[in-house]
Amino acid sequence: MSSNTFNILPAPEILKKDVECFRVFEYVGEEGLAIKVSPNALPGIVFQHINGQPAIENIITPAKCTSTPTSFLYGPGTQPSIMNYKRGSYTTMQVILKPYALQTLLGINASELANGHVDFLM
Numbered sequence: 001m002s003s004n005t006f007n008i009l010p011a012p013e014i015l016k017k018d019v020e021c022f023r024v025f026e027y028v029g030e031e032g033l034a035i036k037v038s039p040n041a042l043p044g045i046v047f048q049h050i051n052g053q054p055a056i057e058n059i060i061t062p063a064k065c066t067s068t069p070t071s072f073l074y075g076p077g078t079q080p081s082i083m084n085y086k087r088g089s090y091t092t093m094q095v096i097l098k099p100y101a102l103q104t105l106l107g108i109n110a111s112e113l114a115n116g117h118v119d120f121l122m
């Protein structure tokens with residue numbers, strides 16, 4: 001038997017200029033999980049793990065299949081994707097940024113990360 005909980009938390013007032021919201025996904029179970037993701041223009045940061053290893057096995061888009069580190073920064077998505085999660089229980093946390101926040105916070109042009117990601121612990 002498995003269960004999952006998905007919560008969207010508003011950004012605190014001090015972060016609202018650059019942060020859209022926080023998303024927390026908790027999964028309890030032993031099966032792998034595949035989640036379909038619709039494209040959106042919002043970049044973000046992901047923190048996720050199962051015993052120190054990435055919870056996400058891979059992310060598949062029409063153009064490629066990539067693995068992910070435990071923490072990563074991603075750009076705006078313009079293609080649908082499928083996130084395949086490993087077997088076991090985990091929690092993932094996302095910081096959903098405003099479209100311009102990669103530039104204002106990190107000096108990164110968001111188009112450079114479109115449909116991609118980089119290790120956040122660069």
